[in-house]
Amino acid sequence: MKYIKYLLVGVLFGITLSKAEVISWFRIYEMFKFQSFHMYGVIGSAVAIGIVVIHFFKNETLKTYQGKPIFVEPKKKGIPRNLIGGIIFGLGWALGGACPGPMYILLGKGVVAILVVLLGAHLGAFLYHAVKHKLPH
Amino acid sequence: MIDFILQPWPWYVAGPIIALCMYLMFFFGQKFGVSSNLETVCSIGGAGKWVDFFKFDWKKNTWNLVFVLGLIVGGFVADQWLTPDQSVAINPKTVEDLAEIGIQNAGASYLPDEIYGLKALLTPKGFLILLAAGLLVGFGSRYAGGCTSGHGIVGLSSLSMESFIAVAGFFIGGLIMTWLILPYLF
Numbered sequence: 001m002k003y004i005k006y007l008l009v010g011v012l013f014g015i016t017l018s019k020a021e022v023i024s025w026f027r028i029y030e031m032f033k034f035q036s037f038h039m040y041g042v043i044g045s046a047v048a049i050g051i052v053v054i055h056f057f058k059n060e061t062l063k064t065y066q067g068k069p070i071f072v073e074p075k076k077k078g079i080p081r082n083l084i085g086g087i088i089f090g091l092g093w094a095l096g097g098a099c100p101g102p103m104y105i106l107l108g109k110g111v112v113a114i115l116v117v118l119l120g121a122h123l124g125a126f127l128y129h130a131v132k133h134k135l136p137h
Numbered sequence: 138m139i140d141f142i143l144q145p146w147p148w149y150v151a152g153p154i155i156a157l158c159m160y161l162m163f164f165f166g167q168k169f170g171v172s173s174n175l176e177t178v179c180s181i182g183g184a185g186k187w188v189d190f191f192k193f194d195w196k197k198n199t200w201n202l203v204f205v206l207g208l209i210v211g212g213f214v215a216d217q218w219l220t221p222d223q224s225v226a227i228n229p230k231t232v233e234d235l236a237e238i239g240i241q242n243a244g245a246s247y248l249p250d251e252i253y254g255l256k257a258l259l260t261p262k263g264f265l266i267l268l269a270a271g272l273l274v275g276f277g278s279r280y281a282g283g284c285t286s287g288h289g290i291v292g293l294s295s296l297s298m299e300s301f302i303a304v305a306g307f308f309i310g311g312l313i314m315t316w317l318i319l320p321y322l323f
Binding site for chain 1 (some may be wrong): 172
């Protein structure tokens with residue numbers, strides 16, 4: 001029962017990315033062709049509001065439902081990991097037109113072929129951890 | 138109201154709701170990020186037999202698996218009851234550009250048949266394109282330590298330099314794929 005709240009946030013997120021067409025391959029292609037403001041508007045407005053929200057986390061105006069301060073864990077430092085990892089991610093994002101969230105949403109939409117993309121994504125995560133000691137970070 | 142919900146949602150509705158979802162996950166004492174679930178599922182699947190990293194207690198990430206289950210439900214609900222018109226009103230210039238590189242009927246539905254249609258899936262080339270897309274996203278997101286949600290939304294919102302670098306990477310990769318590779322694939 002304590003998990004139902006996460007399910008509901010997931011449903012809201014899934015419906016929103018569906019209805020705003022963020023899960024459409026065409027919208028991702030259009031974004032990388034700079035032919036529409038739509039995706040930039042979605043991400044930009046989310047981040048603009050997110051900056052204010054996280055500011056209020058830091059000064060403890062906003063806390064968890066239990067009244068605890070909210071700490072946003074910093075991402076790991078290092079230019080190679082973020083830049084090279086990011087580039088590899090971007091290649092896949094533009095090829096399949098889906099980042100991880102939309103992959104699951106498209107599965108719910110009934111897109112059979114996304115199972116192959118999801119299989120690849122899990123293999124990719126596995127492979128990274130299998131070879132990470134040989135990679136620059 | 139219901140008419141509005143059934144239309145495609147504009148960016149200024151979607152963006153704030155995404156920020157709300159992020160807020161709610163932190164409010165509930167968790168994090169906001171999808172790609173770490175890939176590792177959790179690998180761990181459940183027994184990946185720890187080959188790679189020690191995956192020998193973690195996956196049960197502590199149950200909340201995030203439930204969130205992902207919500208994504209699947211949300212995709213189903215939106216498709217079944219909230220999207221009577223499945224066309225995507227992309228820029229007519231984008232439709233023309235796609236026709237030139239071999240992708241027809243762009244925007245007629247959410248996804249191109251040339252990539253996501255069953256016919257494409259059942260060819261070796263089509264299967265490999267889908268698998269490669271997943272591999273790159275899975276490998277890259279874990280290498281960078283986040284995807285569009287963790288780095289793109291949370292990281293940028295925290296003004297993290299690491300996330301600015303990662304998102305710059307997302308765009309470098311995306312632009313290379315879109316402008317230099319996709320034109321030769323179909």
